[in-house]
Amino acid sequence: MRCLLFFILNFLVSLQVSATDLYAVFTLSSDFEPLTKSKVIMLFRGKTKYLQGKKIELSDWPQNNNIRHEFYQELLGKDLAQMNAYWARLSFSGKARPPKEIDNGSVESLVEWLAVKRFRIGYAPIDLLPANANVLYIVKKEKP
Numbered sequence: 702m703r704c705l706l707f708f709i710l711n712f713l714v715s716l717q718v719s720a721t722d723l724y725a726v727f728t729l730s731s732d733f734e735p736l737t738k739s740k741v742i743m744l745f746r747g748k749t750k751y752l753q754g755k756k757i758e759l760s761d762w763p764q765n766n767n768i769r770h771e772f773y774q775e776l777l778g779k780d781l782a783q784m785n786a787y788w789a790r791l792s793f794s795g796k797a798r799p800p801k802e803i804d805n806g807s808v809e810s811l812v813e814w815l816a817v818k819r820f821r822i823g824y825a826p827i828d829l830l831p832a833n834a835n836v837l838y839i840v841k842k843e844k845p
Contacts (some may be wrong), residue, residue: 723827724772724840729815730752733822736838744822745776747788747797752822760814760823766806773823776840 723815726741733753736744743749750756762769764781773784788799803810815821827839 722841724824724839725825725827725830725832725836726822727836728822729833730819731835733835733837741838747791754828755820757823760811761800761802763802765805768826
């Protein structure tokens with residue numbers, strides 16, 4: 702599976718896609734295999750709390766962070782207002798809780814939060830990932 706991920710990354714680089722145009726869904730745990738786009742969508746829409754048999758926790762960037770806006774726009778085709786309304790409905794109905802918002806917009810804070818528990822998942826621009834990141838999925842930022 703990791704060979705497949707390596708192949709995908711090499712393919713994207715060969716297309717001359719810059720790293721700032723890519724977002725990675727990742728964890729610090731080696732317990733997870735790469736994910737399909739549909740599974741990542743399910744995770745970030747609150748449709749599942751489990752991944753490969755393990756209960757997971759998701760993180761999110763602060764409300765005013767551009768990474769959050771671009772990630773949801775590229776992955777789900779939704780802007781922040783739409784996502785906030787979506788999570789408000791799910792929270793009110795008791796069906797799901799929104800991802801944990803990281804206190805400040807830094808990868809260091811995200812990595813600290815991920816390191817506390819084994820089955821936590823976050824996302825970040827691929828060029829900001831720590832060396833020990835287990836990349837589960839790559840979201841490509843579309844050019845206008």
